Amino acid sequence: MITEDPKHQDIHEYLAEMEDIPGTRVFTAKRARQGYHMNQFAMSLMKADNRARFKADERAYMDEWPLTQAQKDALLARDYNRCLDLGGNVYFLSKLFSTDGIPFAEAVSTMTGMSFPEYREMMMNGGRSPEGVRSIRANAASGGETNEGSR
Amino acid sequence: MMARITAGVASSHVPLLGVASDFNKDRDEYFGPIFAGYDWTRAWEQAEKPDVIVLVYNDHASAFDMKIIPTFAIGCGERYKSADEGWGPRAVPDVEGHPDLAWHMAQSLILDEFDMTIINEMDVDHGLTVPLSMMFGKPDAWPCKVVPLAVNVVTYPPPSGNRCWALGEAIRKAVESFPEDLNVQVWGTGGMSHQLQGPRAGLINREWDNMFLDGLIGDSDHLRRIPHIEYLRETGSEGIEMVMWLIMRGAMGKKTRALHRHYHVPCSNTAIGHLVLRPDNGEGLDMSGSDTVRAIAAE
Numbered sequence: 001m002i003t004e005d006p007k008h009q010d011i012h013e014y015l016a017e018m019e020d021i022p023g024t025r026v027f028t029a030k031r032a033r034q035g036y037h038m039n040q041f042a043m044s045l046m047k048a049d050n051r052a053r054f055k056a057d058e059r060a061y062m063d064e065w066p067l068t069q070a071q072k073d074a075l076l077a078r079d080y081n082r083c084l085d086l087g088g089n090v091y092f093l094s095k096l097f098s099t100d101g102i103p104f105a106e107a108v109s110t111m112t113g114m115s116f117p118e119y120r121e122m123m124m125n126g127g128r129s130p131e132g133v134r135s136i137r138a139n140a141a142s143g144g145e146t147n148e149g150s151r
Numbered sequence: 152m153m154a155r156i157t158a159g160v161a162s163s164h165v166p167l168l169g170v171a172s173d174f175n176k177d178r179d180e181y182f183g184p185i186f187a188g189y190d191w192t193r194a195w196e197q198a199e200k201p202d203v204i205v206l207v208y209n210d211h212a213s214a215f216d217m218k219i220i221p222t223f224a225i226g227c228g229e230r231y232k233s234a235d236e237g238w239g240p241r242a243v244p245d246v247e248g249h250p251d252l253a254w255h256m257a258q259s260l261i262l263d264e265f266d267m268t269i270i271n272e273m274d275v276d277h278g279l280t281v282p283l284s285m286m287f288g289k290p291d292a293w294p295c296k297v298v299p300l301a302v303n304v305v306t307y308p309p310p311s312g313n314r315c316w317a318l319g320e321a322i323r324k325a326v327e328s329f330p331e332d333l334n335v336q337v338w339g340t341g342g343m344s345h346q347l348q349g350p351r352a353g354l355i356n357r358e359w360d361n362m363f364l365d366g367l368i369g370d371s372d373h374l375r376r377i378p379h380i381e382y383l384r385e386t387g388s389e390g391i392e393m394v395m396w397l398i399m400r401g402a403m404g405k406k407t408r409a410l411h412r413h414y415h416v417p418c419s420n421t422a423i424g425h426l427v428l429r430p431d432n433g434e435g436l437d438m439s440g441s442d443t444v445r446a447i448a449a450e
């Protein structure tokens with residue numbers, strides 16, 4: 001367990017470290033800005049009326065929001081890793097999971113390259129080990145897979 | 152007689168536990184072992200009869216969206232309804248606030264240089280209602296009042312562990328200067344290890360989680376110096392919720408002793424952790440009633 005003096009946290013080092021975790025998109029200010037409208041769009045699906053309108057015509061509903069074409073395509077394809085890359089956050093995107101009527105864990109599993117039954121089995125067996133997926137830099141330095149668990 | 156903090160409770164707040172409770176699946180093969188770890192606490196809470204819970208939690212895109220992101224917010228309202236998180240509100244009682252204590256805390260914290268956001272109206276989501284279900288079961292009304300304390304742990308950076316611990320210390324000061332005879336508990340919720348996003352989703356770190364549980368007991372304060380990156384690497388992107396447990400721990404004073412501990416993997420994507428702490432600084436709390444229950448529960 002690493003501990004350090006909390007008063008000496010440099011913002012640039014801090015943000016660089018956030019990008020050093022394999023297969024993870026930390027919801028930094030940069031992503032929060034990029035994904036603002038995508039997340040607010042997802043948030044709007046908490047209202048039944050909006051859900052109904054979205055389901056009737058997904059493209060038309062999304063056209064009401066200032067989303068980029070890439071964001072619309074990622075949402076239409078339910079490509080959640082791509083949504084994360086474009087500034088989406090899983091707590092907001094989860095409003096789309098429930099609109100689609102799929103369990104949270106199933107939507108999560110689609111980001112792992114595993115089928116839902118495989119993902120569930122991994123969780124029943126104690127989950128994914130942090131071994132080998134702590135740091136992109138450390139993995140590269142040890143000559144291992146540089147992008148293990150990441151894209 | 153002043154208000155006093157008599158205990159601290161830590162617990163995960165996985166939404167699926169609320170579903171299990173609401174649809175009576177809490178004793179099935181999957182959820183049974185999770186809920187069984189809270190049986191002791193449910194009996195203990197009945198004996199302790201807290202008047203107020205200061206409930207530290209985070210909102211999950213329910214009451215707050217991206218428009219406003221308060222780092223620390225305190226609920227000063229009269230009552231809070233269960234939020235509709237996209238599939239209808241949970242069928243649980245409304246949560247009754249304690250505006251007198253909450254406003255007193257808000258003022259005291261701000262004078263103590265914690266610049267709190269004050270909330271008069273909001274709905275509360277699973278982050279707050281799931282711990283109530285775990286600790287109190289399914290009553291017609293919650294047996295005590297609640298001061299919600301919401302922390303941003305979604306948009307980076309969340310507050311540091313050190314700041315959270317210090318807020319806990321200030322909460323203790325605030326509660327102990329409230330001139331009413333109140334039995335107050337502080338709960339820290341969320342965690343433990345879990346990652347809900349990206350190819351690394353499903354990460355669990357049993358060893359680290361248990362070191363964290365160990366670290367909350369006794370008189371060490373090393374947990375307050377864990378940097379965010381350590382939570383992210385070791386416990387998954389959503390494991391950062393554990394900084395909220397440090398607010399509870401900070402409110403216990405220098406030393407704690409553990410009354411009860413529970414750990415279980417998995418619940419959906421998440422490791423369930425639960426700990427009941429007693430402040431152990433010579434407070435001389437008269438808790439003989441609950442100690443009796445504790446003895447019975449142990450048999």
Ligand SMILES: [Fe+2]
Pocket residue numbers: 164209211278341342392
């Ligand atoms: Fe949470």
